[in-house]
Amino acid sequence: MDNIDGKQARRTGTSSGLGELFDHGIDSLNCTLGSLLETAAMGLGHSKIGAFTALVPCLPMFFSTWETYHTHTLFLGAFNGPTEGLILACFFMVVSGVVGPQFWQHRIVDYIGYPELFGETVLLDLWVPVVLFAFFVAHLPSCIYNVYVARKRQNLPLWPVFLEWVPMIIYTASVCAWCGSPYSILLQEKHLIIFCLTLSFVFGRLTTKIILHHLTRRPFPYFTVALVPLAGGAIMAWLPLVGLAPIPAKYERWYLYGCFAFAMVQYFVWAVRVINRICEVLDINCLTIKKKTDQREQIMFTTKGYENGDLSQTKKE
Numbered sequence: 001m002d003n004i005d006g007k008q009a010r011r012t013g014t015s016s017g018l019g020e021l022f023d024h025g026i027d028s029l030n031c032t033l034g035s036l037l038e039t040a041a042m043g044l045g046h047s048k049i050g051a052f053t054a055l056v057p058c059l060p061m062f063f064s065t066w067e068t069y070h071t072h073t074l075f076l077g078a079f080n081g082p083t084e085g086l087i088l089a090c091f092f093m094v095v096s097g098v099v100g101p102q103f104w105q106h107r108i109v110d111y112i113g114y115p116e117l118f119g120e121t122v123l124l125d126l127w128v129p130v131v132l133f134a135f136f137v138a139h140l141p142s143c144i145y146n147v148y149v150a151r152k153r154q155n156l157p158l159w160p161v162f163l164e165w166v167p168m169i170i171y172t173a174s175v176c177a178w179c180g181s182p183y184s185i186l187l188q189e190k191h192l193i194i195f196c197l198t199l200s201f202v203f204g205r206l207t208t209k210i211i212l213h214h215l216t217r218r219p220f221p222y223f224t225v226a227l228v229p230l231a232g233g234a235i236m237a238w239l240p241l242v243g244l245a246p247i248p249a250k251y252e253r254w255y256l257y258g259c260f261a262f263a264m265v266q267y268f269v270w271a272v273r274v275i276n277r278i279c280e281v282l283d284i285n286c287l288t289i290k291k292k293t294d295q296r297e298q299i300m301f302t303t304k305g306y307e308n309g310d311l312s313q314t315k316k317e
Helices: 001-013 017-041 048-055 058-071 081-099 101-107 123-153 159-180 191-216 228-235 248-283
Strands: none
Touching: 001 048, 017 048, 017 058, 017 081, 017 191, 017 248, 048 123, 048 159, 048 191, 058 159, 058 191, 081 101, 101 123, 101 248, 159 191, 159 228, 191 228, 191 248, 228 248
16 A cells, blocks of 8 residues: 555656655654554563564664655665565564464474573564664664765765764663663553553654655754653653652653643644645645646646755655
């Protein structure tokens, strides 16, 4: 379906930057939402591994978006999230559906032997290292290399672009700190679902802002206000570390739900404003095709000379 909508847009001559924002924006929201399904299918529950499963798809999505910002091309390598990643996720769900989620708690030696090598290690113990290996070996290096090639082509230094990782570092560190705090009730009281819904809107805001700045040829956005409540929750969860009293459970619970409400409202207000502005600039409708009285006005890309850029699309390779 992700492929069909692009072909349909090109066939009808309605391709635009708005389509890219919709496409990648919904993918960004789904990174965490889809991971909730994976967490449930594998029986991870409200655990640190469950939180890790919700976080990890955001990493390749961010770095692919960062890569696209500099190269103006969405590279889909031999191993990537939208294809191989989703196939693996679906495979794990099918396995859980056929034999049950308890399958992942079986010992490796029960299937392949070598007790001296694997001991009491269960299949689930391989989940985190395998996923991290796939990201750091199969995905991240190619993103960095493609950005390096693009910067070298423009005679620009590479090192300054690493500062653009700061938003994702803050996002990742905040998630790990909040979920990993022994003083927090987030996982103890089983609030992983509302936390993941919050992460979905925060991450969606983070990546779509980069996409918008890419489409409009604006400087890279180093900050989004959606990160502030998330970072605040992470700091709050570790107050006893500096000698302060821990936040009462009910206040942390209210704060978490407040973060969700803030992230959701802030995301949708921003999304509606951006969609309306793009529709105004390009003289298009959001979800329908505007009829043209003059057929000669039907062109594939409309580029009006506004100050905010040309709103052109990104190539895919």
